[in-house]
Amino acid sequence: METRLTEMRLISFASDNTSPAHPRVMEAVRKANSGAAKPYGADPWSIEAKECIRRHFGPDSECFFVSTGTAANVLGMRTVLRPWHSVLCSAQSHAYEDECGAPEALIGAKLEIVPSTDAKLAPKDILPALSRLGTVRFSQPRLISITQPTERGILYTLEEIREIADLAHKHGLFLHMDGARLANAAVALGVDLRVASGDAGVDVLSFGGTKNGLLFGEAIVFFNPALARDLPYVCKQGMQLMAKMRYVSAQFVEYLRDGLWLENARAANAMAALLGRELKKLPQVVLSRPVETNAIFARMRPDHIEDLLKNFFFYDLGPVGEEAGEARESLHEVRFMTGYDTREEDVLRFVKAIAALK
Amino acid sequence: METRLTEMRLISFASDNTSPAHPRVMEAVRKANSGAAKPYGADPWSIEAKECIRRHFGPDSECFFVSTGTAANVLGMRTVLRPWHSVLCSAQSHAYEDECGAPEALIGAKLEIVPSTDAKLAPKDILPALSRLGTVRFSQPRLISITQPTERGILYTLEEIREIADLAHKHGLFLHMDGARLANAAVALGVDLRVASGDAGVDVLSFGGTKNGLLFGEAIVFFNPALARDLPYVCKQGMQLMAKMRYVSAQFVEYLRDGLWLENARAANAMAALLGRELKKLPQVVLSRPVETNAIFARMRPDHIEDLLKNFFFYDLGPVGEEAGEARESLHEVRFMTGYDTREEDVLRFVKAIAALK
Amino acid sequence: METRLTEMRLISFASDNTSPAHPRVMEAVRKANSGAAKPYGADPWSIEAKECIRRHFGPDSECFFVSTGTAANVLGMRTVLRPWHSVLCSAQSHAYEDECGAPEALIGAKLEIVPSTDAKLAPKDILPALSRLGTVRFSQPRLISITQPTERGILYTLEEIREIADLAHKHGLFLHMDGARLANAAVALGVDLRVASGDAGVDVLSFGGTKNGLLFGEAIVFFNPALARDLPYVCKQGMQLMAKMRYVSAQFVEYLRDGLWLENARAANAMAALLGRELKKLPQVVLSRPVETNAIFARMRPDHIEDLLKNFFFYDLGPVGEEAGEARESLHEVRFMTGYDTREEDVLRFVKAIAALK
């Protein structure tokens, strides 16, 4: 098997989750693998990791490390929601679209779709849903969930987040941010992690690690400790209290202690920017959305896509539909993502291959 | 921090989950950390790991790798249970006692306690609960859950498992085995993993890795593929579909490919046997249950325990109560567990420390 | 209080649930109120009521009587759904819109909106959702839920139901019908209850009584007994097994034994037809949808509505929005419903009052 596993050389623009862990993260895990340690988060790495979180997100922040992004979203939300509450979110949000109904099944709450552009919510689109507050036949809105950057690669400005947060708080709701790629957003906005989340009004954050250089691991971060009171029970009951917690904590320590998160996100964004610039020159590709972080959405001919998939791994999202608001049905939308480890040479090889499509 | 983390040297008999991962497992993870890989289990390590499971548990077996023992128990059960079903189990079972109510909360089903000895169930104690079948005001028994070895370190013989399985199947129930330490049981019984589980009549198995040398990782194993049809959805919705699945799969490949599981379990059991033999010689300790795998239950004076805890890490289970059926209230029960990495010198140092208690 | 309760004389076109119970139903309840009876559905009225259901819906049908329409929808669905399933339904469906998230909270399943016209689904709109079958990140479609007549008062023809049923069954899904007003639909279609439901391919039916002359009471009807195997447990656990079941059963006996359901529904539909015909003559009102059963949807000026509400009870649905596809924002949509007890004189008085609006 050894042979079989190494002979492959996948050039992937499919997702930042196809990358391996950053060597420094891997090395931190290896170093943590020594001697006995107290289980269930009582080990020194876990204590240190929580300190790292507090250093980045504020001294009052509370966190819990979990193994998947679905767990981060669901358990963060579950901590603050009752089954008769609803979550206002975009139809393209990961929580709504890509988690096999986990939020509904494990929280009980309804996920209510709010109209969005590029998966981005605006206060004016949220407002009508708030008229349901106080009427007994409706699930009661209690959380607004935004993804930063959105599932279509678009950024909220800090002001836009603040406006949504203010709207939420004014009506007794909380603001949740799915920050599976928050690092990429922070880099793009030029601010630190706390400014990009808690300081902008976020109450509950899923802070991603997996897609930016970890083996696995996401952090649920609360900015108000009172709101987080039940978080440990929610996560233990949520099947996420790892016995050997040190193996996720040691990763977060390495990730956060001296800027690896920043370095990785910068690298990924830079490669996306390069790829975007190059693609703009090619007639085979029409960029369908702005390139703001590490995702590129574009339109291509299906036969071109088929050719390209022979040598590269990426996702064909299917025919361009109503969402894009155009009638060019012959084109498909594709998504290209870069990771912290995307090499410039692979980007250029990819561009060259596209340029060669006839 | 580096310094702080390494200066500690914890000598632990608290649990097999205080051990680090086996160096070979760590090395396998390191090797898997190379190049891009398809996410969500489409990577070559995951495909190979599933083949390893089939080699050990039978060609028809289906499996899913999850990050915690609670997830293995809950999601395996959830696949076969409806909310109006009940699970018959021991009051000491991990699922009943140590998972913050996850089975009830995430399955809906009731966990019904069946009388047990050393956390071990017997058909005659299960039978009365089956009289509830068909009566609408009762949750309907649908699963019997046993732990092998039990939470008190005791083995079921293969015949005992078979008898319970037959009883279950005769009444339309399934048999679940919490095998967080199945490797230790298989070693003690002198049989392979399949004989110890599926061949004895088990339908759904939680097969543990964390406690026998992995960083983390448990496998949910079904022996009847028809029963496992919804397993992938249950696990995805159960927040356990890891994006970079290779990091758990690579561990299982190493664990299962040439007997590491066996070697580790043997080492742990051998050290427990040694510790048990030595403790029997000491007046400070009364073994309270047979030593059959890698757990030792004993009674000691509270002041002795307090002294010992200054230099060693283990669990004081509190005053000997009704369960033990004795009135020696002045003694506490303690649990000592060994791991694959327990050193003979640490065992002897521990014994010496106990012998020195006055 | 007696005085206060009787001095009011509410003329309601708000809903068929504002009507009292039909005198014959009331009398049947009164007669059932004699002597001791076995509880929990073992009484003679309950046995007879189940026979009535079988006579109307087929000898193989199974049923359970519940107290609310929400219970009928949720518990019927819960019997056949697992939490990782989804229900395909209209955004205007009662289950989606008006049950405070009960389906999501109590089943776990996701309710997926399918585009609809007048709350009516068509196979071509359902088809795209079926492409989600087999992909692990999506809730798996398992049920199509239609309302007959729809929440906008529109009928499915028997052929339309059959087409949807065939589509469902072809893909391994079931067809659920919210028949809170099935009697009104059957009258409009000129067929009996079974032809209007099970014979057209419906698997699970909520058969309403409350809105057509009962005090309270809905029946969950399954046409395939194998599918209904767990129904009694679902309903008992669903808090709906009434101790003195005779009081709902006796109503269903009276409702079904010699055509009271038909007589009532005919009366309600006839009054809606009359009201519709009269309203068409008035410039103050624009009918916004066809009048097919006992509901009328129309558009009026807000000041007219305000005036009218001083003497009549009905619902103002708010400004005419996108759904209606027009820009006449100055008008509001209103709903007028008739019941089995709507008097011709009240209809004419209502029409006269509208005609007098300036």
Added chain:
Amino acid sequence: METRLTEMRLISFASDNTSPAHPRVMEAVRKANSGAAKPYGADPWSIEAKECIRRHFGPDSECFFVSTGTAANVLGMRTVLRPWHSVLCSAQSHAYEDECGAPEALIGAKLEIVPSTDAKLAPKDILPALSRLGTVRFSQPRLISITQPTERGILYTLEEIREIADLAHKHGLFLHMDGARLANAAVALGVDLRVASGDAGVDVLSFGGTKNGLLFGEAIVFFNPALARDLPYVCKQGMQLMAKMRYVSAQFVEYLRDGLWLENARAANAMAALLGRELKKLPQVVLSRPVETNAIFARMRPDHIEDLLKNFFFYDLGPVGEEAGEARESLHEVRFMTGYDTREEDVLRFVKAIAALK
């Protein structure tokens, strides 16, 4: 059918739920059956019924009327519990034993058994469970649930309730009372309903009507309105918001306005006292518990029971087991209950029939 339904004449000592509704209640329902009424509790009867509840339970009390006792227990509890909480209760409690797992399935919370005598809890037995507070692997105790009178017909004194309430409140828990037969307890204690519940420290009450002369209907009563804030959503989502709420409200108005509840409970208790006194004289019966309200528990020979069941309806609870702490396995325990409508002549006929057993 008319004939078949009336030719039977069941003499029942099975349960107070075999009785018909009191004629005054029936008449109140009949009177409420006139004219249109606003739905979903906006009708005058519902407003009046809530006033009646406030008059009896205190001006700050909040209530919701539901159709079954299971709904009252589950929805009252659901309002204050999160899924990681536990309920401390007796193994004989209706919520634990007789509701098909509804509390676990619909709340998620674990029901933890506390040792009890005659289904009655005592602070010393509750205390050990509170040591679980703060430990993440345990469901967190949040509610103590007692049944007054207990499922074995035994009363808590007001002081006993107060002690449990104080214990609960001291540790941040709430006290729930299943008062399906609270009226019978209040009569036996010689106090009014509020003194028997809220004034003794109860936070959440299931106040029964069905078993004391209603057709159906229970009230969930909260004594602290802040705690009840979400109650309407819980009940609507809990499938209990009846469209024609007047039919349950009108019953409660009649039940509470001038003492019908008291009159009925007195009559039931008096007949149980009579039956108890007479049975004590007979060698065929051994009373197994004190007769304190309207339930009698006794032991009889199985062949005697069989004979008696030919002419009377009551429940054989099976062989006297461990609970009763005796080895007289040849006897079975039986339960005889009286209702508000139990006739003295039927009691005497029953006694005579028992006296004649050989």
